[in-house]
Amino acid sequence: MQTLTFKRGVHPPDGKALTKDAPIKVILPKEDSELFFPMSQHIGAPCEPIVAVGDYVKVGQKIAEAKGFVSSPIFSSISGTVTDIRPMLTPGGAMSPSIVIKNDGKMEKYEGLAPKDYTKMTNEEIIAAIKEGGIVGLGGAGFPTQVKLAPPPGTKIDHILVNAAECEPYLTCDYRLMLEQGEKLVKGLQIVQKLFPDAKAVIGIEDNKPDAIAHLSELCKDVPNMEVAALKAKFPQGSEKHLIKAVTGREVPSGALPAAVGCIVDNVDTIISIYNAIAEGMPLVRRIFTVTGGAAANPGNYEIRIGMTIKDLMDQIGGFKADPAKLIAGGPMMGPTMYTLDAATVKTSSALICFTAEEAFIPEESNCIRCGKCVEHCPMGLMPFMLNRLILQKNDDGFVKEHGMDCIECGSCSYICPAKRQLAQSIRAQKKIEGARRAAAAAAAKAAAK
Amino acid sequence: MDYPNITISATPHVRSKDSTQSIMRDVIIALMPATIVGVYRFGIKALLLIIISIASAVIAEAVYQKITKQKVTISDLSAVVTGLLLAMNIPSSAPWWLPMVGSAFAIIFAKQLFGGIGQNFINPALAGRAFLLCSYPTLMTAWVAPGPDAISVATPLAILKEGNPETLSSLPSLLDAAMGNIGGCIGETCAIALIIGGLYLIAKGIISWRIPVVYLATVFVLSLLLPREGSNAVYDAVYELMIGGVMLGAFFMATDYASSPITPKGQIIMGLGCGIITVLIRVYGGYPEGVSYSILIMNLCVPLIDRFTKPTIFGALPKAKEAKKA
Structure with missing residues (x-):
């Protein structure tokens, strides 16, 4: 082939x-544990809860309705009682209002679900x-x-x-x-x-x-x-x-x-x-999740219930064998780092990588030596070293002109850089600044039109 | 916080093994064959000059950085490379202080004053050599034949430049030239050793093939078109590649990261430009050898070359659309 x-x-x-x-192993949330369902688990408008504190919900029951065209409803992954609606941390680092459900451990299936042909x-x-x-x-x-x-x-x-x-x-x-x-x-x-x-x-x-x-x-x-x-x-x-x-x-x-x-x-x-x-008539309530890295006691692939905390999962699979020095939500090239296990898994959670101090070592940045490796390896055909220089010079227009906004933030440039420069991070930050500038300009134009 | 030693940091969380230091170490390794041949041909004096040159470069960098209250970065080994390259570019007859002056000039004036590693717009070692050549022309061209006796000798390029039929017959053979059994600077005479080192750098991915290959090919083709002596044009063109500093220049000097183009197309232009200027100086210029100046002149064109040879981005819009968007 x-x-x-x-x-x-x-x-x-x-x-x-x-x-x-490691074959996929099913890990169910602990009985009496609390699961969290953030209203923002997707790109687009956040959902709105359609359950109230005290309601009893079952597996596969819709608990939050999509608001807007680009949005997606959220379903309970367990059976239990809604105990609260409060902000909760997601692995990506955002705090999002979340429906809190106390798991009764019965995993009772919602009646309204039926397979379709x-x-x-x-x-x-x-x-x-x-x-x-x-x-x-x-x-x-x-x-x-x-x-x-x-x-x-x-x-x-x-x-x-x-x-x-x-x-x-x-x-x-x-x-x-x-x-x-x-x-x-x-x-x-x-x-x-x-x-x-x-x-x-x-x-x-x-x-x-x-x-x-x-x-x-x-x-x-x-x-x-x-x-x-x-x-x-x-x-x-x-x-x-x-x-x-x-x-x-x-x-x-x-x-x-x-x-x-x-x-x-x-x-x-x-x-x-x-x-x-x-x-099978079952909405999205579970996810396959890789736990790995040198500090994880039992690296493997787990089927988890969306909404269970990473702490619950780690408690059930033996936690760490060494002090973790870095916790990554997702892959090591693009995944954000976490500072606590008290975060709710969401639809897009794919992995927890637990790095030991040795694996988490961050080399010191030094001067760009213009070796050109970032240009040679950038999958978007950009010149990361030059974007980085323009950013340091605060040349916002130059950054846009050199196609900085086309960066996909994959991190290949930072990975390959022998001077260990944080190229991708500087470009990511500048993209945010440019995005905010554009949003402000659009808002100003809109206000002027009125 | 659950774990006190947890690190929060930007992606990516894995980094390649290459570092500035490992790259410079590879360049030094690649220069070893030519260095060893140089010492073998020109004796212990050559070794002393090399050591003095490297030590002066490193000390100059450390002292400058101390005085200007910067972080001392001699451990990245780039000053060692500059010192070593400068030593390879002086004749073995040079007095001990000559490489000291040259290395100090290279590090302070060509490199540090412009911001240190990566910021020099010309090759520091070549700048040092050019400085020495115009300040001490006699010392810098006091060539000696290989061997313990230090008998003064003309380089093949000088013989060719003079074009005197009597001396032309004394030109060393192609084999002697390739093996470094000719007069010249400490590190430039043995083409074979330099090619081995250059191939090592290309194989390790430290340099691209573009600059050296295009440079050498241009010298070869132009030498064919502008023959100087002899009846066999191909032999003479190969001979032109084996003598002078062209091998050292093509593999180790024109490829200096800071002072050569980053873009693939730009690297081809760099090789082409260096080749053309080298041959023009050799054939028509006042100096017998044109490698140093060809590279220095092309160094000055690098920002312009890079600007006009930017790679096309992924998903590039047609020109008209791009203009409309902007």
Whole structure:
């Protein structure tokens, strides 16, 4: 099989050996523990609670309604009593108003849930069912899936890509899902294909997971218009734009979405969750979560209930074997660090990486030596060293002119920099400043128009 | 906070093993074959000059940084590289203080005054060499033949420049030139040793092939087009590659990070420019050798080259659209 790839990128050590052979283990929240359901678990408008303190809720029952077009409802992942609505920390570091439910340990299933046969559903019904399944992009972005699957009229979609690259080092949750629940992935993909009958479905998997490639190739060999693409293991292959580039050769234009080049990209678990929501009637209430790193006592892949705290999970799987020096929510290239385990898992939580002091070592920054490695490796074709210099000079216009806003914040530049400069972080911060400046300018223009 | 020693930091949380120090160490390793041949050919005197040159460069950097209350960064080994390169660019007959003056000038005037590592707009070692060449022209061109007796000798380039039919017959053979059995600076004579070092740098990913390969190819082609002596044009063009400082320049000087282009296209232009200027000086110029000045002149063009050869970004919009957006 031909191995597809994109230009530039980096090869960080993959660290997957720690957990890649650990089968997914179900960990249920402790009885009487509190679970937290933040109203903002997705890109778009936060949800509004539709339950009140004192209500009894069951597994799969909707507890918060989507507000606005780009939004996604939230479901209880356990049965129990609503005890409070108060702000709670998410692994990403944000405080979000959350519904607090005390788990009664019975895991009673909500009665209103029923499996559906997608072949007998209209496209509109499928889209509605996906929305009512609370499905969002589970690769990390959390974009509501029903919005993605309903591109503006006139958009021609000819490729549905499953992002199964899992290019972040250490993470193995998607890999385990492919091996253990590959059938669901293929069936879920067929549901999406019904929406776009002319589109080819391609599952893109990095070639460091040969057994997943073999397994899924076998599963979809008799499925019409569906295939597996082997991708060269390279970071950031799992970037939406770079997956499209590798598989179709098309470049998503600067500032545009994948639909502009006829593609829709969804993560492995997103597709499986679509299957769960429709064919099994269970909305998004669980998630596959990798716990790994040198400080974790039992590195592995766990099926957890969304809303349980990371502390609850860690207590049940043996916690740490060494003092953790860094806790990363997600992959080591792009995941934010955490300062406490008292954070609620959300739909987009994918991993907890527990680094020892040695693994967490941060080298000291020194002068740029102009070696050009950041330019050689930037997957977006930017010149990070120059952006960094413009930022230090407070040259905001220069930053925009040198395409700073096109940065995908993958961190390849900081990874490769021999002078250990925090290139990606400086660019990320400047993007925020520029974004705020634009928002302020737009608000001013709007005020002036009135 | 649950864990007192927890670190909160920006992504990415993993870093590559390469460091400024490891890169400089690789450059030093790559210079070892030529250094060893230089010492073997020109004797213990050459070794002393090399040691003095390196020590002066390192001390100059440390003293300057101390005086200006900056962090002393000699452990990044970049001053060692500058000192070593400067020593390779002086003749073995030089007095002991010559590399001291050259190294101090290179570090203080070409490097530190412009902001230290990464900020120098010209190659420090070459700046040091150019300074010595115009200040002490006789000392800098007092070539001696390899061997213990230090018999003065003309370099092949000088013989070619003079173009005197009587002396032309005394040109060393191609093999002697390639193996470094000719007069010249300590580190420049053995083309084979320099090629080995250069290939090491390319294999390790420290430098790209673009500047050296384009540089050498340009010198080769132009030497074919502008033949000086002899009947076999190809032989003569290969000969031009083996003599003078072109190997040292192409692999180790023109590729200096701070003073060479970062963009792939820019590196090709750099190689091309260096090659053209080198041959023009060799054939038409007043000096027998043009490597130093060709690289220094191209160093000055680097900001301009980088500006006009920026890579195309991923998902670049067509020019018209881009203009409209702005």
